Amino acid sequence: MKILKRILLLLAVLLTLTVIYNYPKLNMLSGYSAKNTASSVFLAERSLELTDTIDNNFSPVNLASDKVDKENEVAISSAFGLLTRKAIYREGLGAVLMLDESDATAPYLIPKRIKPDNNTPFPYGNAPQKDTVFTNVDYNRLEKALNYLFEQENKTRAGIVIYKNQIIAERYADGFDENSKLLGWSMTKSITGTIFGILQSQRKLNVQDKAPIDSWQNDSRKNITIHNLLQMNSGLAWDENYEEISDATRMLFLERNMAKEQEKKQLVGKPNQTWNYSSGTSNLLSGILRSQFKTHQEYLDFWYTNLIDKIGMNSMTVEADLAGNYIGSSYAWATARDWAKFGLLYLHRGNWNGTQVFDESWTDYIVEPTPTSDGWYGAHFWLNTSGRYPDVSRKMFFASGYQGQNVFILPDEELVIVRMGLTKNANINEFLKGVTEAIK
Template sequence: MKIFKRILLLLAVIVIITVIYNYPKLNILSGYSAKSTASSVFLGERTLEFTDKTDNNFSPVNLATDKIDVKNKIAISSAFGLLTRKAIYREGLGAVLTLDDSDEKATYLVPKRLKADITTPFPYGNAPQKDTVFTNVNYNKLNKTVSSIFGKNDSRAVVVIYKDQIISEKYTDGFHKNSRILGWSMTKSIMSTVFGVLQHQNKINVQDVAPINSWQNDARKDITINNLLQMNSGLEWDENYNEISDATKMLFLERDMTKMQEEKPLKYKTNASWNYSSGTSNLLSSILRTQFNTHQEYLDFWYTDFIDKIGMNSMVVETDLAGNYVASSYAWATARDWAKFGLLYLHNGNWNGEELFNKDWVDYVTTPTATSNGTYGAQFWLNAEKQFKDVPKNMYFADGYQGQRVYVLPDEELVVVRFGLSHFDENIFLKEIIEAIK
């Protein structure tokens, strides 16, 4: 009997130690699931069942149990009943993880949006496009290529635009042209563009030193906005999503996601070592905040001077609890609206006759960061060293987790958008699309 009690005690101790050791992981696990569920259900307008079956079905997130409160727009996720996290949905701001009960009752400023143009044909408005049949396009080959990355590759949406016309478009079951889809790190390219618009308006110069007060008494005072945009500031950062890291702590445990990178020390010499950092992108979001007199102006500008101005009216860039746009990860929009973003760059910042920025900005974001081996510009990814060997060197793209992409191919007058849940052979995909229009 004593031996049995000792075994039970030992097992209890083992369970307690295991829970304590894994508690931080459970916090992030349930946090990811709650945030994903709230955004998918209330912003993406998908069902809880669909979300659990698709977006939350990978290990270890699938170990969480998810519930939703439809009336109050809250998602609740529990990790083995040991730790529960909540995410609330706020109209105009998207979903956010709460850190205490007061967050559910707090009031928030909401961005003012421009009215959608429903009379002008796509792409410059949201009315149906005026279809044009291009004699040089092999539509059978094109549609076969597009269809090839559905099914086993978990693609959700593909839109191909040639000379301002959608020439191929496909969605998997459960998605359609009005479905908002998360761009993940493509949000970084959205944020970079806000800098481009501000620079074109002569309100900022990205070559200036970053306006961060806490850096003024140490070596970080010489870091420029450009260094941050190019990810070569030299600041310490751990971008790892397979364990507890700077990136996961920032996204799932922080009230103000802009602070973690600001508080990091220099690890390398500035402008001498490239290090991909979602923390840097959120720090850049806070730098944008300093350019405006009020928080309301900061919230509005992204939409009034850029996003809504080019008719990306479906887009919602989610904010953290402190009201900062989560520039690293959380922009949602339809595939067609993401394609408009690509078109803005294809046209060198000119949107239907109005210049939001000019070719100088396009040249800037597509100039390789010296320390990135030709793969990275200013929050855009590049093909400068022919990483995609059968695709032109001047192709560049916005890149998000699991293969979210907006490709811009200037020579071919092409924009290609792809959304999905897994990676695919991008080189072959783009190569065959290019071949279909020659």
């Protein structure tokens, strides 16, 4: 009997030590699952079953068990019953992980939205487009390109090809359609960057100015400009790793004010000489944007009235952290068609149906390659300058997000191509090559 008690005591100690050692990973696992479940069920209006089957069905997130409280709009995820995280949905601000039970009842402001235009045909409204058949488009070849994209192992959920403002190909995976809201992940960074373009065009700021961060003014970080931040070229330390406990995962799953995390980091390089991709930088930029407005309500409204709703991306929601900052690095949801509208805005160099949303020069600015990025990055947009996609125009630029979210803009070909997926394993070069070769 004594031996059994000792064995049980030893097992209990080992279990406790295991939990303590793996606590941060369990926190990340259950945090990801709770946040994604709340957004998927309450914002994207998908079922819990579909969410667990598709969105959360990858290792190690699929080890968490999820449930939802529909009445209170809360998602609850448990990692082996050892650690539980909750995420709450807030109308207009999306879902957010709770850090304290009082977060469930804390007051918050919501952005004012513009009424959707459901009478004007796509892309300038949400009514059905006026179909056009282009004699120079090989539609059979176009379908073959989509067939490849939607092969089972490529895990594509939405694909759209727009040529001369016209959808010429569109397809969705089972369970999704043109009304399905899809998470853009880091494509949100391009939304954040565009807000700076709008403010600069309105002469309300200059991106070449020093970043207005008080805590940097007594050390060498005071020389970092907004431009450096937009190009991810500040020289600040940051660990962008989603497979381990990192700066990025701690920020997204453990912090109340995500705009502050990059601010705390010290220089490990020199501004304009040390490119380092950082979600913390994008959230720092969101915090800088917030400081440009007299009130928090103005900050919340501006993103929608001056960009998102202005070009009819009415399905989009940019989620906010517990401190009220838009999570400009990662959390914008929209239909594939609305993501395509964002691409069209850049294809037309900021002009939306006759209205200049931002100066044409902003498009030139965001495609200027960042020093030390090997021609791969501009200002919160990715580039093909170095030919990473060898069979596609080097003038192509694009928004890109985790698990294969992309809005590709090809100016010379008058194309916008959207792919929303759950893996980056697909040969996107082959897909893009097939699309471009279908247009003679």
